[in-house]
Amino acid sequence: MTRFILPTVATDGTICTCAACGHALGPAPWKRGAIRRDLPLAVAGGAAYDTGHAGVFLCQFICPGCAVLLDTETAMAGDAALDDRLHLPAAAN
Numbered sequence: 001m002t003r004f005i006l007p008t009v010a011t012d013g014t015i016c017t018c019a020a021c022g023h024a025l026g027p028a029p030w031k032r033g034a035i036r037r038d039l040p041l042a043v044a045g046g047a048a049y050d051t052g053h054a055g056v057f058l059c060q061f062i063c064p065g066c067a068v069l070l071d072t073e074t075a076m077a078g079d080a081a082l083d084d085r086l087h088l089p090a091a092a093n
């Protein structure tokens with residue numbers, strides 16, 4: 001059964017895929033299979049997003065298969081990507 005971790009990323013429970021093109025991103029954490037582009041906040045959002053801290057970035061995760069933007073997050077320079085996981089409630093008996 002395919003489930004969506006995000007509107008842009010699906011999983012069959014083992015492998016995560018791009019919802020747009022089906023490109024296999026690999027097992028969780030899926031962001032390791034994406035292209036990561038880090039943009040300084042002032043560049044990504046303009047002056048309104050300039051925090052004055054040069055080490056804060058908007059991290060973009062992009063599908064290597066179709067170049068769609070899969071997800072974004074903010075991080076400090078050198079931070080590892082957040083590990084998105086799908087937590088499902090236990091099945092009722």
Ligand SMILES: [Zn+2]
Pocket residue numbers: 018019020021022023063064065066067068
């Ligand atoms: Zn794709």
